[in-house]
Amino acid sequence: MNKILIIEDELMTATTVKEALELNGINADIAEDGMKGLDLIKKNDYDLILLDLKMPKLSGEEVLKEIRKIRPYVFVIVYTNFSEFADIKALVNIGIDGYVNKGPASNLQELINKIKEKLEPFSIDDMKAMMDDAKLNQEG
Numbered sequence: 001m002n003k004i005l006i007i008e009d010e011l012m013t014a015t016t017v018k019e020a021l022e023l024n025g026i027n028a029d030i031a032e033d034g035m036k037g038l039d040l041i042k043k044n045d046y047d048l049i050l051l052d053l054k055m056p057k058l059s060g061e062e063v064l065k066e067i068r069k070i071r072p073y074v075f076v077i078v079y080t081n082f083s084e085f086a087d088i089k090a091l092v093n094i095g096i097d098g099y100v101n102k103g104p105a106s107n108l109q110e111l112i113n114k115i116k117e118k119l120e121p122f123s124i125d126d127m128k129a130m131m132d133d134a135k136l137n138q139e140g
Helices: 011-023 034-043 060-070 085-094 108-119 124-139
Strands: 003-007 027-031 048-051 075-080 098-101
Touching (some): 003 034, 011 027, 011 108, 034 060, 060 075
Parallel strands (some): 003 048, 048 075, 075 098
């Protein structure tokens, strides 16, 4: 079973996302700020981190830089109201794997789908097709 860390200072938002993930068979922990998030990352292995940008103590960008030092290969999806293109581009350069807006027009199912897409990049049919191709290459 996959495990996700939600670093989000708005507890109601974090709890809603956690409940939706768990309904989809994905375990989730919540950290209310970047410092707590980094502590959890040091102690636990996560398959994906959902990161808000505007938080007390440490900004999402500062947290992202630290995440990349601690766990360079973990998936990180930014989930925030903040959507300035230049800032998102800077985050891509640091190493985010996706961005979802949590503003008024946000869609919780879109977020869950994006997370599931990162956690399960291949469908069963995709894997079977890859296996068939591998067998053909070995035989030919």
